Amino acid sequence: MVVKSSQQVPEKTMKTTPPTRIKSLAVAIAAVGLLAGCATSGNPKDPIEGFNRAMFAFNEGLDAAIIKPVAVGYEAILPSPIRTGVTNFFANIDDLFIGVNNLLQGKVPEAFSDLGRVAINTTIGLLGIIDFASDAGLEKHDEDFGQTFGRWGAGSGAYVVIPVFGSRTARDTVGLVLDVAADPVAQHKPIPARNVALVLRLESDRANLLSADKVVEEAALDKYSYMRDAYLQRRRNLIYDGNPPREVEAAAEQADGPATTAEAAPVASAPSVLAARAEPAELKK
Numbered sequence: 001m002v003v004k005s006s007q008q009v010p011e012k013t014m015k016t017t018p019p020t021r022i023k024s025l026a027v028a029i030a031a032v033g034l035l036a037g038c039a040t041s042g043n044p045k046d047p048i049e050g051f052n053r054a055m056f057a058f059n060e061g062l063d064a065a066i067i068k069p070v071a072v073g074y075e076a077i078l079p080s081p082i083r084t085g086v087t088n089f090f091a092n093i094d095d096l097f098i099g100v101n102n103l104l105q106g107k108v109p110e111a112f113s114d115l116g117r118v119a120i121n122t123t124i125g126l127l128g129i130i131d132f133a134s135d136a137g138l139e140k141h142d143e144d145f146g147q148t149f150g151r152w153g154a155g156s157g158a159y160v161v162i163p164v165f166g167s168r169t170a171r172d173t174v175g176l177v178l179d180v181a182a183d184p185v186a187q188h189k190p191i192p193a194r195n196v197a198l199v200l201r202l203e204s205d206r207a208n209l210l211s212a213d214k215v216v217e218e219a220a221l222d223k224y225s226y227m228r229d230a231y232l233q234r235r236r237n238l239i240y241d242g243n244p245p246r247e248v249e250a251a252a253e254q255a256d257g258p259a260t261t262a263e264a265a266p267v268a269s270a271p272s273v274l275a276a277r278a279e280p281a282e283l284k285k
Contacts, residue, residue: 046159046228055161056224062164063206068213071206085129086204090185091140092121092128097182101143105151113138142238145182146175150239159228167231 043049075083099114117133117140125132134140149171150156157170168176180186185201188194220226236244236252244252 045232048158048160052159052161052228053224055163056227058163059161059166060223067202067206068210071203071210074203075207075210083204083207086200087208088121088125088131089128090201090204091131092118092125093184095121095140096184097179098141098143100182101145101148102141104148105143110141114141144172144175145178146172146235147239149175150235156232156235159232167227169232169235172235 046052078086095114095117099111099118102108102114103111117138118128120133120136120138121128121131124130146169154171156172160168160170160173162168162173162176165176185194185197188197216223216226233252236248240248
């Protein structure tokens with residue numbers, strides 16, 4: 001007779017899938033941003049600046065050691081048409097949930113345009129590898145659940161830098177949980193195929209950002225502050241489709257100081273491309 005230990009943990013409880021860990025991390029970071037309060041920093045837009053700078057340094061180190069070198073090799077080895085096809089393939093998947101978010105925001109024509117992009121590119125575009133929809137005049141949009149919450153009136157909350165995922169606000173961190181949960185790539189099975197797809201998407205997005213690296217390095221005396229201000233302004237512009245109300249702009253200028261240039265705003269810290277799935281389209285704007 002085999003005696004089972006009373007402390008034995010069922011196998012199901014011992015296994016935690018990567019998406020579950022990602023969601024748990026996002027919720028934890030959101031709680032930090034929401035509950036840390038302004039006592040840890042004198043900066044009202046960045047109340048947990050000490051924590052954020054530490055996470056920013058971690059992300060920069062991760063990028064320098066692994067993500068960027070692989071992206072450089074990816075760009076050097078693969079010809080441009082293949083890299084474009086990879087970018088288009090993942091962008092086509094994004095368009096489905098961009099359309100969902102446009103619909104949730106009440107932007108019905110844009111939502112139908114997004115779904116039209118998916119229909120065209122998935123069929124005659126060979127699963128999105130060729131972007132015929134843009135040639136047909138259907139604009140590529142950039143929407144996510146964080147923007148949807150913003151359109152619904154949710155405040156941004158504290159600025160927070162998440163390990164690996166990069167710049168967020170408390171509101172965008174909650175949105176990130178839904179973005180990951182709805183992401184067909186992150187939820188794909190079998191697991192090995194999913195992991196390959198996630199790495200391929202990451203390196204494709206990072207390669208698309210390589211040309212922006214020099215701009216950031218030359219423009220920023222304090223890279224952390226530069227990236228923070230660029231992110232916050234970019235998110236305001238996305239939520240209000242490039243035309244924030246005057247009172248929002250005034251409040252932002254009072255909190256942020258001098259506005260970040262529009263050219264800087266689309267740039268994101270490199271590791272954050274894990275979640276910034278529409279980044280290549282942003283850089284083209």
